[in-house]
Amino acid sequence: MTTHNTAGVAKPDLTARQIRRMKRFDNPWRNPKLIWGAGLMLGIVTLGILGRLFWNTDLVFTGSAPLKLPPIGFENLRGQSGQAGFPLGTDGAGRDLLALIVIGAPNSLFVGLLASVIGMSIGIFLGFSAGFLGGRKDDTIRILSDVMITIPPLLILVVFQAAFGDVSLTLMAILIAAFMWQSPTRLIRAQVLSMRESGYVQMARLSGASTMHIMFREMMPNLVPYLFGSFIANVTTAIVTAVGLEVLGLGPQRIPTLGRIIYEAINSGALIQNLWWWWGLPTILLGLMFIGLLLINLGLDEVSNPRLRKL
Amino acid sequence: MTILDINNISIDFPTSKGVVHAVSNFSLSVPQGRRVGFIGESGSGKTTTALAAMRMLAAPGYVSEGEIHLHSLGDTNVLKLSDDEMRRVRLKKIAYIPQGAMNSLNPVMRIENQIWDGIVAHEGRVEQGELERRSRTVLESVGLPASVGQLYPHELSGGMKQRVCIAIGVCLKPDLLIADEPTSALDVITQRQVMQTLREVQETIGAGLILIGHDMGLMAQSVDDLAVMKLGKLVEYGTVRQIIEDPQHGYTRQLISSVPLVGGESFIKSAPAVLRGEAGPLLEFDRVTKRYGEITALHPLSFSLDGEQPKIISVVGQSGSGKSTMGSLMLGFTAPSEGRVTFRGKDINRLSTQDSLTFRKDVQAVFQDPYACFNPFYRVDHALSFPFKRFGLSKGSAHTRKAMEDACHAVGLDPTLVLRRYPHQLSGGQRQRLIVARALMLSPKLLIADEPVSMVDASLRATILKNIHDLKDKHGISILYITHDLATAYHVSDYVMVLYHGRVVEAGPPKEVIGAPQHPYTRLLIDSIPWPDLDRDWGSAEEAQKGLEALAEGKAADTVFRGDIPGFDLSVRA
CATH class of the missing domain: 3.40.50.300 (P-loop containing nucleotide triphosphate hydrolases)
Structure with a gap:
C-alpha cells in the first residue's frame, strides 16, 4: 500500500538514466542479472577451453610438479615463493592447481548440467503425462514423485556410490538425476493442469490436434521460462550434491573435480598447514558458479514475470 | 453542498x-x-x-x-x-x-x-x-x-x-x-x-x-x-x-x-437462409444427464436438432444453471453421466479416430474469453491456419492464406491489420471476430457459441452478433447460442430454452418466451435486466426478494412450453 502513496502525486523524477533503464525492459532478455550470470558461467567454460589449449594439462598427475608451492606473490610456511611455472601454486601431491582447476571446474559443471538435463527430461515427460492425461496415470506419477521427494538423496547416493566404487562422471550424473526429476514433475504437472482448461488448448482440441501436438506444440512453448528456471535451479542442486559426495571421498576417484580437490586438501591437512590456495581456489570457483547460476535464475524469473522488473 | x-x-x-x-x-x-x-x-x-x-x-x-x-x-x-x-x-x-x-x-x-x-x-x-x-x-x-x-x-x-x-x-x-x-x-x-x-x-x-x-x-x-x-x-x-x-x-x-432492448423488431436483418439440403437430425440429446458428484448440473434432457434448415437455438440462464455444461457436452469435452449425445446418428463419445476428426470439423465453437483463445506464443494466423490444414481443407499455403483473408473480410476485419500479428497486439473485439472467422473457414455444420460477446466492449457486441448471425444466414451453419443475456437472445435466436438449476423451465420462440414470459424464473430474469429507460424502473429490493421466494416455492421443475418451430424438437422426460 505504501508504494502507491507517493507515486500518485508527485511527478516521478525521470532522469536520462532512469529512462534508459526503462527502455531496457522493452527487450526483457537484455536483463542485467541474466547477462552477468551468463557471463560468469561462460567465463568458467572459457577457462576450461583456453586452459586445455594453452596450459599443460599433464600437470594434473601426481608428482608432476614441486610440492606445496604457493601462488605467485605469496610465500608458504617453508619460505618458498611462487613460481611462474605454477601460477596458482601446487598441492601436497605435486599437482599444479591451475591445471586441476582447468580440468576440474568444467567437470563439475558437466555433472550438474547432465544430471539436470536427464532429470528435466524425465520431469517434463512425467509432468505432462500426469497433468494432461490425468486419471490413474496421474495418480501413479504423483504418488511416485511425492514418495521420492521424502527420501533424502544424499543418504541413498552415499550407499550407491560406496557400492559402485570408482564411478565415471556420466554414471554419477545419472545417479544424481534419479533424485532430480520429482520437483520438475510436480511443477510442470501443476502448470499443465491449469493450462489444460485454457482457451487456446480448448481451441486446439477443437482443431482436431493430437495429444502430442497439444502437449508439445501448444503448451510447451509457454512453459519455456518455467522450464529454464527449473533447469538452472536443478543444475545448482546437482552440483551441490555432486560436490557433497566428492568432498566425502565418493564419486570419481581418478578424474579431477572441484569437490575432489577439496576432499584431498582436507584429507592432507591443508587447513593446518595453511595451504589456503589448495582448498580456497576451488571453493571460490564453486562460489562464482553458484552466484552465476543464481543470477541467471533471477534474470529468467524477471523475463518470465514482468511484475518483478523494477526500475 | x-x-x-x-x-x-x-x-x-x-x-x-x-x-x-x-x-x-x-x-x-x-x-x-x-x-x-x-x-x-x-x-x-x-x-x-x-x-x-x-x-x-x-x-x-x-x-x-x-x-x-x-x-x-x-x-x-x-x-x-x-x-x-x-x-x-x-x-x-x-x-x-x-x-x-x-x-x-x-x-x-x-x-x-x-x-x-x-x-x-x-x-x-x-x-x-x-x-x-x-x-x-x-x-x-x-x-x-x-x-x-x-x-x-x-x-x-x-x-x-x-x-x-x-x-x-x-x-x-x-x-x-x-x-x-x-x-x-x-x-x-x-x-x-x-x-x-x-x-x-x-x-x-x-x-x-x-x-x-x-x-x-x-x-x-x-x-x-x-x-x-x-x-x-x-x-x-x-x-x-x-x-x-x-x-x-x-x-x-x-x-x-448499443444496449439491445427486448421487444420490437430485431436489430439484425434476417437474409434468406441458405439451405444445406441435408435432412435428418444433426445433433441429438437422448436423456442426457450430467452429475458432478452430488450435484446434478443437467437433469435428463432430450432434444433433436434438424440439419436441413440452419437455425439459432439460444440457451439462457444464470451462472450455475448448467448452460456451459450443455455446451461442453455437445463438444464432447465432457461425457454425460447418463444418456447419449449423438451427432448425425453417431455417439460422439464413442467415435473412431477418423469419425472424431470429421466430428471436430463439423462442430466448432466460439468461447467467452477472446483473450485466452489464442496461444500467446504464436501469431494469430496459427489459430486459423492450423485447423484448416489439419482437417485437410488446405490446398497449399497460398490457398490457406487466401482463405484466411477471405474469412477476415467476411467478418469485417482488414486482413493486413490483423494477420501476422501476435494476440496481445489485437483488441478483444478483433480477436473474437477472428475466432468467428476461424469457424467460418472450417464451415462446420454446427457452432457452439458460449457467451461470445460477454467480454467484449458494449459498442462491438452488435457487430459480433451480426457476424455470428451471418454464419447462419450466409453460410448455413446451425448455431447454439449460450448466454445469460436475454436481450441478445431475443434478437438473434429462432428458439429459446431457459435453464434453471439444470432444468429447462421455459422454451419456445423468443417472442413468446422473452417477450411474454410465463415461468416465474424467466420473469425474474427479465425484470432484473437494467433498462436504459428511466420510466421502466428496476423496482425495489423487496420485489426482487419476492421474485426469488416465488421461485423457491416449487413449481420450478415444470417446463412451460411456448410453441414449437420446425426442425427442433424438445421433449423433457423425467
Whole structure:
C-alpha cells in the first residue's frame, strides 16, 4: 500500500538514466542479472577451453610438479615463493592447481548440467503425462514423485556410490538425476493442469490436434521460462550434491573435480598447514558458479514475470 | 453542498515510449448524497480518475496538474496530503468498493475480522463488544444476516462477497463511496440485488457515490448524474434523464444504442437462409444427464436438432444453471453421466479416430474469453491456419492464406491489420471476430457459441452478433447460442430454452418466451435486466426478494412450453 502513496502525486523524477533503464525492459532478455550470470558461467567454460589449449594439462598427475608451492606473490610456511611455472601454486601431491582447476571446474559443471538435463527430461515427460492425461496415470506419477521427494538423496547416493566404487562422471550424473526429476514433475504437472482448461488448448482440441501436438506444440512453448528456471535451479542442486559426495571421498576417484580437490586438501591437512590456495581456489570457483547460476535464475524469473522488473 | 471537487486534473503515465495522457483536463463535482456514474469503454480513464481521488494510482502514473478537494478537509488539496494523512482519509472519508469481490477479501480471515480491521486502523483500540455490535449492524445494513461475520470468504456466494465489500466500505460512514464496476462479475439477478443494496446503504448514510461502469442500462437504473468518458476526456455530463433522452455527443448516442432492448423488431436483418439440403437430425440429446458428484448440473434432457434448415437455438440462464455444461457436452469435452449425445446418428463419445476428426470439423465453437483463445506464443494466423490444414481443407499455403483473408473480410476485419500479428497486439473485439472467422473457414455444420460477446466492449457486441448471425444466414451453419443475456437472445435466436438449476423451465420462440414470459424464473430474469429507460424502473429490493421466494416455492421443475418451430424438437422426460 505504501508504494502507491507517493507515486500518485508527485511527478516521478525521470532522469536520462532512469529512462534508459526503462527502455531496457522493452527487450526483457537484455536483463542485467541474466547477462552477468551468463557471463560468469561462460567465463568458467572459457577457462576450461583456453586452459586445455594453452596450459599443460599433464600437470594434473601426481608428482608432476614441486610440492606445496604457493601462488605467485605469496610465500608458504617453508619460505618458498611462487613460481611462474605454477601460477596458482601446487598441492601436497605435486599437482599444479591451475591445471586441476582447468580440468576440474568444467567437470563439475558437466555433472550438474547432465544430471539436470536427464532429470528435466524425465520431469517434463512425467509432468505432462500426469497433468494432461490425468486419471490413474496421474495418480501413479504423483504418488511416485511425492514418495521420492521424502527420501533424502544424499543418504541413498552415499550407499550407491560406496557400492559402485570408482564411478565415471556420466554414471554419477545419472545417479544424481534419479533424485532430480520429482520437483520438475510436480511443477510442470501443476502448470499443465491449469493450462489444460485454457482457451487456446480448448481451441486446439477443437482443431482436431493430437495429444502430442497439444502437449508439445501448444503448451510447451509457454512453459519455456518455467522450464529454464527449473533447469538452472536443478543444475545448482546437482552440483551441490555432486560436490557433497566428492568432498566425502565418493564419486570419481581418478578424474579431477572441484569437490575432489577439496576432499584431498582436507584429507592432507591443508587447513593446518595453511595451504589456503589448495582448498580456497576451488571453493571460490564453486562460489562464482553458484552466484552465476543464481543470477541467471533471477534474470529468467524477471523475463518470465514482468511484475518483478523494477526500475 | 459538494463532497468532492475534481478541478481540471490530468493524469500521465510516463513509459519508455513517451508519456501516455490517461486523463486530461477533467473537472467534476460530486454533490452530497448524489450518485454520479462514470461510463466509458475500457481504457477511457474512468477508473484512473476515481483512483486519483484516493491517491491509489498504479506506478508510474501521476497527477500532472489540477487539484482534488474533499469538502470535509476544507481547503486542503488531497494531492498535497502526506502519506499518513492520506491513509486516514481512505475508508474514513472515501471508500473504494472493488470490482472483483472474489479476490478482494482475505481468504484466511473471518468476515467480521476484516470489517474490524478498518475500524481499528482508524479509531485505535475499540472494545470487543463494540466491534461485534458494529460489524453486526453494518452486515445487516447490506441485507446479510449477522452470522455471516463468522464465516470465511469461500463460504459465501459471489453476490454475498460483493455485499461484504460494500459493508466494509460503509462501516466508517464515509463521505464518498467509489464503486468500480461492482457487479460486472455477477449475473443479472444478483446484480440487481447488489445494486439495490448499494443504493439503499448509500442513501442511509447520505454519502456521495461514484459508480464506474460500461453498461448504460445499469447506469440508468442506478445513478442520478452521468459523466461519459472517452479516451481520457469528459465528453458529456448531465443528469441521467438529460443524457439518455437527449444525448449530445455521438459517442453517448452510440453507447445508448448499443444496449439491445427486448421487444420490437430485431436489430439484425434476417437474409434468406441458405439451405444445406441435408435432412435428418444433426445433433441429438437422448436423456442426457450430467452429475458432478452430488450435484446434478443437467437433469435428463432430450432434444433433436434438424440439419436441413440452419437455425439459432439460444440457451439462457444464470451462472450455475448448467448452460456451459450443455455446451461442453455437445463438444464432447465432457461425457454425460447418463444418456447419449449423438451427432448425425453417431455417439460422439464413442467415435473412431477418423469419425472424431470429421466430428471436430463439423462442430466448432466460439468461447467467452477472446483473450485466452489464442496461444500467446504464436501469431494469430496459427489459430486459423492450423485447423484448416489439419482437417485437410488446405490446398497449399497460398490457398490457406487466401482463405484466411477471405474469412477476415467476411467478418469485417482488414486482413493486413490483423494477420501476422501476435494476440496481445489485437483488441478483444478483433480477436473474437477472428475466432468467428476461424469457424467460418472450417464451415462446420454446427457452432457452439458460449457467451461470445460477454467480454467484449458494449459498442462491438452488435457487430459480433451480426457476424455470428451471418454464419447462419450466409453460410448455413446451425448455431447454439449460450448466454445469460436475454436481450441478445431475443434478437438473434429462432428458439429459446431457459435453464434453471439444470432444468429447462421455459422454451419456445423468443417472442413468446422473452417477450411474454410465463415461468416465474424467466420473469425474474427479465425484470432484473437494467433498462436504459428511466420510466421502466428496476423496482425495489423487496420485489426482487419476492421474485426469488416465488421461485423457491416449487413449481420450478415444470417446463412451460411456448410453441414449437420446425426442425427442433424438445421433449423433457423425467
